[in-house]
Amino acid sequence: MKKVELRNVCKSYDGPPQVVTNVNVTINPGEFFILVGPSGCGKSTILRMIAGLESITGGQLLIGDQVANSLMPSERNLSMVFQNYALYPHLTVKDNIVFGLHVKKVPKEERKRRCEEVAAMLGLSDYLNRKPRHLSGGQRQRVALARAIVNESPVCLMDEPLSNLDAKLRAHMRAEIRQIQRKLGITMIYVTHDQMEAMTMGDRIMVLNKGEVQQVGHPLDIYNHPANPFVATFIGSPPMNVVDATVAHNQIHIEGIKPIDIMDSQLANKEIIQVGIRPEHISFASKEIEDKRRNIVEVVNVEVLGNETVIAFKLGAGEWMAKWSGQWRVQIGDRIPLEISYDAISVFDKESNELIKSPKVSDLHVFEHEVI
Amino acid sequence: MNGQPVPQKTTTPMANVNPSGFWKRSKNFRVAMLYLFPSFLLFSVFVFYPMMKTVYLSFFLTDYEGFPSLFVGLENYAYIFQSESFRKSIIATFIFVLITVPFGVLLALFLALLANEKLKGIGFFRTIFASNMGMSVAASSVIWLFLFHPSIGAFNQFLATFHLPQVEWLLDPSWAIISVSITTIWMNTGFAFLIILGGLQNIDEYLYENANIEGAGYWYQLKRITLPMLSPTMFFIITVSLINAFQTFGQVDILTQGGPAESTNLIVYSIYREAFINYQFGPASAQSVVLFLCILVVTILQFKFGEKKVHYQ
């Protein structure tokens, strides 16, 4: 188990526009580390630089304690799972799995033993003599996984390994990959564009946008304290509602709703800000709540997901979403009262995009381990 | 090919299950036939009819215009198999095939592997390697005729500069077949190169990336990834080269006219001489039938034994 460290890593493909800019991160031994970001933000590029499949045009890459910038891919002692699995169509499942062991001239008996061990772990024992084209998508995925772990490399890289699977299988494989990683203790660097995968699988995640690191941290810290509006809207589903707002007379003014009283001094001498609120932090305003905190809005869409309801409504020029638990029998066109409290909002600086204030109510939804 | 537009009545599937309407039920079949008709017509006129006619003529002696005059049964076949000249022609053909197909395909494979490397300016070499595809057999044969010229030809001049003995490229019976083979290999390289390069570029780049990560070297990747993945392409190009080699004519006609001492009298050239120089259309047809059977057998053998080694995706 090795650490992987990136120091000011940059990348430009034959030309000035940098597709990856100044990435600094240390991935700890045995950690499940996730690179997440919208498509085209440079995730694959970073992963391929770590693998040695792309050259690093600036900065340093360390694997273990060794500078790895100029090492050949084979010298980096890692394994990789590709998005399209990259299985050899002319080889059987068994030969695909032991391909790397065969290259390294591992003796035949040991090859067989390790192959069977890994196949048993992934439920592939019955398919060892099939060709990949006779497998389902999920089974192919497992073969790719088996091939990556049979080498027992200390570092494993995965580039969107689940994106070709259907939703149910994806959820299943998420848990399985996570378990295997824990069991083997390998350092995992996992690329995905799916914030849900990032949230559920990662020990830590790194959010990227346009080749720049937006935030690195524990999934829940990122969820509760997003560093900027991009992270706030990228992580979480439905995304956080973010709008421009102004501060005046110790109140926040947002187009379309009543002013919100400021309760502390965090917003002192700010004038123009961005306000964000997570859909689940918008609350229904019951009749007892005083009128100046009740906002009546028009519903434009309702999705009831069994035990929770996502309501889209018009607010000012835009459209917001609220997510409430329970089945709310709301109709499109209904006008419903909402409350947006000061404790529930995040505030970002308008110029620097930095987080000024995160919501307090999120604490209400946290159940510490002791409670259980 | 343009099929005539078929007037379509929109009928629901239920309406089609009318047992009495044979005319209706056979509609799909009739439409298919209509679309196939142009190719049937062309094949009949240019392939099936001449084939039948050749088989028919091979049982006859003909007059000098090629009209059958006397039915002789299998005598034409007996005649050609006893003929020394035909036996030599068969042997020359097999030698020629055994030289041109393996060397031609290997050369094309080698060039394609080179041209598939990701290097600056490789496009230039790809163009060059494929460029002789655009040249006619006649033009390239004439070029080679000059190169092989005993006194002013480039090859002998080259040998002379190193004080090596001169070679009678086209006049020495043991060299002539090699010279014709070299010309043929050169002429076929462009096409084979292009097909193999296409096959190489179809191989998923990720397969090599994975192999690189696993530590496989160039030769290992060539043997374990490239060649197996290329096998359908190789199978195709070997089949086509074999058939082409059996049917070689143009370069023989221009370079050697079958000589010297019939050493390059390849079978198609032999057929041509029999028919259009000796006006023996009967024996010529018999030779054609034998050639047809040879190609058929070789192709069947190739499909039977070669295809097992082919990995289709």
Ligand SMILES: Nc1ncnc2c1ncn2[C@@H]1O[C@H](COP(=O)(O)OP(=O)(O)O)[C@@H](O)[C@H]1O
């Ligand atoms: N081989 C390449 N040559 C030039 N530009 C590339 C190459 N590969 C990727 N890019 C560019 O780099 C950027 C990041 O790509 P990538 O890392 O594949 O994104 P992601 O995996 O996050 O979707 C994209 O803008 C893409 O167009």
Ligand SMILES: [Mg+2]
């Ligand atoms: Mg990608």
